[in-house]
Amino acid sequence: MAALSSPMTISYLHSLSCNKSCLLTSQFSKPLFINQTQKKLRFSISFCLKQKESGIEQDEEEEEEFTVVTAVKSRYNEIVIVDTFASRYLLLDSTRNVHSVINKGGQNWTGAYWDESACLPPIIPNGPIAIYGLGGGTAARLILELWPSTELEGWEIDEILIEKARDYLGLSELEIPTSKGGRLCIHVDDALSPCQDDPKRYAGIIVDLFADGKVLDQLQEIPMWLELASRLMPNGRLMVNCAGIETEVKNGKPQLVLDDLAWMLNSTVKILSEAFPGQVSWKRTPDSEGLNFVALTGGLPDLSDWSSKVPVRLSESVKLWKLCETVPLQLAVRSRYNEIVIVDTASSRYLLLDSTKNVHSVINKGGQNWTGSYWDEFASLPPIIPNGPVAIYGLGGGTAARLMLELWPTMQLEGWEIDEILIEKARDYLGLSELEKPTSKGGRLCVHVDDALSPSQDVSGRYAGIIVDLFADGKVLDQLQEVPIWLELASRLMPNGRIMVNCAGIETELQNGKPQLLLDDSAGMLNSTVKILSEAFPGQVCWKRTPDSEGLNFLALTGGLPDLSDWSSKVPVRFCEVVKQWKLCE
Structure with a gap:
């Protein structure tokens, strides 16, 4: 089945206007292109059909027809009007953003x-x-x-x-x-x-x-x-x-x-x-x-x-x-590696790093260690790896470590963080030092202030699992876009050990603004880190994408696809359905 996998260009729409119609196959029930920064809906046939709004169930194999009604360039815009079975759309400028819609059935709600x-x-x-x-x-x-x-x-x-x-x-x-x-x-x-x-x-x-x-x-x-x-x-x-x-x-x-x-x-x-x-x-x-x-x-x-x-x-x-209410600033300091900001809210405290003001860690004040974000996913790793220490490369303020020690209190964690001042402030303001004390079952966090990717840290066969959450200036580290570094990290695993990686989002989102919500088995290939992992470990990499409420992150897992039913039975109830969403990169 063919899928609409890239935006139609204005020039292509201009050429279509001569023929006035074209057939495309769509398998999506959501927009292919939604732009976070532009916020004008970007055209896709699947969005235009508004399946959820209209209540019309579209068969995945059905071909959907649209026609270009008019395409003209004005002093201000490239204007294209597109017709579908249910609606008519106004697309403007080179971004192909949808600026207006009229539904044919007399329904003026747009769901946008x-x-x-x-x-x-x-x-x-x-x-x-x-x-x-x-x-x-x-x-x-x-x-x-x-x-x-x-x-x-x-x-x-x-x-x-x-x-x-x-x-x-x-x-x-x-x-x-x-x-x-x-x-x-x-x-x-x-x-x-x-x-x-x-x-x-x-x-x-x-x-x-x-x-x-x-x-x-x-x-x-x-x-x-x-x-x-x-x-x-x-x-x-x-x-x-x-x-x-x-x-x-x-x-x-x-x-x-x-x-x-x-x-x-x-x-x-x-x-x-x-x-x-x-x-x-x-x-x-x-x-x-x-x-x-x-x-x-x-x-x-x-x-x-x-x-x-x-x-x-x-x-x-x-x-x-x-x-719009501002929040108290607890700390702002610059280290060799980061601009470190810690802010306080009524319910939580956040660690923001570098000029991107990305949140790298959070601690909730009510004692609830679930975050509702991608950090929680890391805590599903222990049941599918051997007994042994787990490394966290990119410890930050210890958000992932905190939940893991709550759920798996015998776990021996080794957290690696390159920024000494960040660790100092996380101990002072984010309770990191609490995690360095043994739990009642003997588990604890050992903190290493060093470069996790340095060859000097190549301890062959040491870890049952490695969690990789390494970012700089809001992006996955450039070193992680090379096959050799992944082979080196894998050498640090004991037999049957696994690496779980926060791979961020889709790189084309960084260019287009709205995320490309490709909701099928090919979506993982839109992420460069997932792709390089699948090259490093052919047939042995799994992926999933967290929902919008958890950041729309791609996560990757080495070691092949686990038995999802067995995995589901061994994690807390909150994870039971979540772990079933993993797919093999094929």
Whole structure:
């Protein structure tokens, strides 16, 4: 079965426009391309079909047809409109991002971030709402369905885009007054131009301004936000599509901020919080809606009251909004190897390293050692290796070691960390020294401050297992992209020993922004570290990918595929189903 394994280029779509149709086979129920930083949905046939939203079950072998309705280049965009059985899509610029969609069955919910804008009317005064970045009118269509008396003013800089949206996406229908008098008034102009600075005009402004797949550069400046706020009437609000986490584009190790810190990783939310201190709220849409950050000015609304005034479909969603609040900084110090930051929250303490501000360790204050992230996976290793010491290369603050000693208290762990100051601060602030004391069953952590990959550490046959979690500047170490280093590490294992590796994500995510959610047996081959391991140990490497809530990491395991049923029976209940997800690299 053929699969759509790469994005269609604009030039290809242009060539298709001559034939007007093409058949592709799709096996996915989620988008192939979702971009963490760009946050405009990237086109894939499987996403376009919206199988979950429509309730249509697609056979994996069924071929799905789409047609290119129009493809034209304007002064501002490469505009492509694509037709599928259920929907029609507007793709813009070279990123092939989806900027608008209209469903053919009359269903205006999209299951994507556009739906969020429809929750704005109940928390703003009566008055017109501006949409900066109208596109083909997706957000406007749902707002007018749910709030038919709303006066909308849509701003779009591209005249040809508006013309094509009127012709092919039903935009002109929204310009006709509804039965309650609401309508969309379209302005073809630059929404950010000073000439549009109409003080106190709007009850709300929805900002969805992108170019080349990124939030406009002008929106990274405080004066611009102050100018936009001046266009609001008293108690008016801005609602902003802020895209995703910019550093996800650069970093292999996910920024696992598991609580109220996450907003700090998005540059647009950060600049808004600087422009309006204490008055910005945020939420992040789920993976199925693109993992977008959305921001709201005007302080945190009464969530219960808001929930009671929106359609049922939005009633739980609006309860996810949180106020942007900073957290106490416990420590910030620079070592030879890292910029070390330790921050405190109500429930946890985090170790952030280097300029990427990636979370390398966490300790929960309530005594709960499960993290809900990839570190937990390492604790499933002991039942499938011989008795003997386990090395952790890339100890950090000891998060993985802590859970392993709780679950397997006889375990002898040897943690390797190159940064002496990091170890010192982890002992002071993250309870690492507790792990160096023997447990009641004799297990303990022995800490080595040294380079784990140095030849001097080549202790042949010493370890039953080696856990490799080695990163620098947010990426898997370059040394780990070579076959010889893996052969050297394997020589440190006793017979039947195994190596378990945090391999980060998909390298093409680092270029495209949104992760390429390939959900079949080929996905492991998109990760360079998994690939090099499979070359070093042909037929003996297994892989799995953690869910979004755990960072979308690839993990690899040497030594062949274990008996999954037997493995499942020997791990804590929380792991029983998790370990069954491992697959052999084939």
